[in-house]
Amino acid sequence: MHAGARQTRRPRGRHRPAAALIPAIHPRGTNVGGLLRYLFGPGKAEEHVNPHLVAAWSGPSQLPSLEPPIHASGRHDIRALARLLEQPVRAGRNPPLKFVWHASVRNHITDRILSDSQWAHIAAEIVAAVGIAPHGDPDAVRWVAVRHADDHIHIVATLVRQDGETAWAWNERLKAQSAARDLEQRYGLYQVGPVDHTSHRRPTxxxxxxxxxxxxxxxxxxxxxxxxxxxxxxxxxxxxxxxxxxxxxxxxxxxxxxxxxxxxxxxxxxxxxxxxxxxxxxxxxxxxxxxxxxxxxxxxxxxxxxxxxxxxxxxxxxxxxxxxxxxxxxxxxxxxxxxxxxxxxxxxxxxxxxxxxxxxxxxxxxxxxxxxxxxxxxxxxxxxxxxxxxxxxxxxxxxxxxxxxxxxxxxxxxxxxxxxxxxxxxxxxxxxxxxxxxxxxxxxxxxxxxxxxxxxxxxxxxxxxxxxxxxxxxxxxxxxxxxxxxxxxxxxxxxxxxxxxxx
Incomplete structure (x- = not known):
């Protein structure tokens, strides 16, 4: 959830833990710097612990150079990373108004703690499944995966490819969920079934x-x-x-x-x-x-x-x-x-x-x-x-x-x-x-x-x-x-x- 989002609690009903590897696609935005600042910050209640990159569009070898440096104050300087993510948008032929794509992926409370390399693989599979960064495509969009807790990561991408074309990411929710089902089996995580359209509509x-x-x-x-x-x-x-x-x-x-x-x-x-x-x-x-x-x-x-x-x-x-x-x-x-x-x-x-x-x-x-x-x-x-x-x-x-x-x-x-x-x-x-x-x-x-x-x-x-x-x-x-x-x-x-x- 980015800094401008508001978390709410339903007045009634019992909370049940979410199932394994549930990818939540958040509303698109325009401020990649503000989102990164929140993800690398302390969180709303100091809940963010050791925020760091686990994956990026350029591969694992470039992660150290992309990692936001830490000031003497203890805060991360995300400006260089934000500029790199925004470069394709500024050079794009017809960039969309809302070009920031944000997803979070969380696993089940009963699952083991995954390593950074495992979360990196999960992030790469998700962005490939939704079509914004297919495997082997050097001109795909730029994206990073941030981890600041044991049980989830955040994926941030800008929706203009490095060749200047816009990546539209159609039906990304269903595609991400389908990829999550495969990843659950691959890693032996708590499994849920495919979407069956039997759940009633939840309050917005x-x-x-x-x-x-x-x-x-x-x-x-x-x-x-x-x-x-x-x-x-x-x-x-x-x-x-x-x-x-x-x-x-x-x-x-x-x-x-x-x-x-x-x-x-x-x-x-x-x-x-x-x-x-x-x-x-x-x-x-x-x-x-x-x-x-x-x-x-x-x-x-x-x-x-x-x-x-x-x-x-x-x-x-x-x-x-x-x-x-x-x-x-x-x-x-x-x-x-x-x-x-x-x-x-x-x-x-x-x-x-x-x-x-x-x-x-x-x-x-x-x-x-x-x-x-x-x-x-x-x-x-x-x-x-x-x-x-x-x-x-x-x-x-x-x-x-x-x-x-x-x-x-x-x-x-x-x-x-x-x-x-x-x-x-x-x-x-x-x-x-x-x-x-x-x-x-x-x-x-x-x-x-x-x-x-x-x-x-x-x-x-x-x-x-x-x-x-x-x-x-x-x-x-x-x-x-x-x-x-x-x-x-x-x-x-x-x-x-x-x-x-x-x-």
Missing amino acids: PAEQNKSHRQGRPEIPRDRLRREVRAAAAAASDENDFVDRLQTAGVLVRLRHSTINPDEVTGYAVGLPDHHTSSGDTVWYGGGRLAPDLTLPQLRRRWDSGPGTVPRNGGHSPSRPGVQHRTDAFRRATTAVDTGARHLGGRRPDDEEDIASLADAAADVLASTARAFEGRKGGPLTDASETFDRAMREPQRRHAGRLHPAAGQLRSMSRLISAVGRLTSDDDTAAALQLVLRMSMVADNLARLREAQGRLHQAQAARQAAEDLRELAAKVPATLAGVRPAAASVQTSSRRTPSKGRAV
Whole structure:
């Protein structure tokens, strides 16, 4: 991160370490001297230790002459190095306005410490993969790799070749990630799978900063994704889905076909108190929340099988009793146990069965998290979101036929939504048995995802299983006669009540 960048922290959610050799391509800039000054400086909190070059465009033999000298004050003089990097830009035929290319490459916390020569090789492979400095090209761009910590390097390049032509570096993020996967294998580092387009969109730095300025306990995109997922898991059809969102205080806007105005082709959601600077509501389409929350994907879910809950979504005129809720969770536990066994018996190429069982189990867990923790969320909601990451199918691949056990799981999801919030130790104990069974589903899904080569999702499934077992062991000790909603606040300091208001 260069000196002008601003580091932000998400208001909610748990930090997990990044996977091995993740190359981050930073926004292009115009001040190569300022970037080098930061990289060779002490850092924002004296975190830069022994900053030095490990690689450069001219080869290892020239590194000593390129290394910035140190003044008596202890600061590095980067002026000569900056001039050398800028020379092709000044002599270029039509240099781009933003000519400074900056990437950082970090390895996993569990990996061994790499040597300078190993990091030099990694840097050379990255710049070759993205196309700005191909191997054996003497006229490629000038670049250097700076190391000021054990676990990462920074690569700085100027995007004008030494023959005067501009290097455009198209699709450098995907190319750098592909090179990183090969390097992980070569060096025996912690491995992650290739990009599979199943992760939901993360909040941008602008969203994070805005939420921080406004004092929001949660980023709107994250809250809306959770509300949409809970409504989708409980709903029986589109009308029920919209009604549940509006009841939860979410604004809903339907998109109609330009050819057939009576046909609904999509939807967007927003919060009543989340606006642009001009006062307009900020809307998020389903696909901007997660790949499986588009309207076509949700329609496949609702049309996928029968349910035991009435089409009105299971809203009961009177509040269900404890025994009713306890029986509902016991029935759901039996269904999840059956689903776990079926999932455990699948082969990696049984993709349709795996998809339908995992998708339906995710609905059960989402409904259970809502019954246990309510709209404010908590550790079970976090585990549900992690499991959701593990069950998604790659882009443009959708579940086909529905496994019979998956239909029963969907019914149980709607039943749990219908019986409402937990109120006693009896129904909480029944819910925790369901949580434990869901950890078995997550374990089986992790094994299948690993066999399918989908390592991102295998990791998410393993993490979900671990979180579910930890929660099931922790909550009984913290209840002590307290209602589950209060217990969830005590077991997680990460979440605070949402301030949304009803429509």
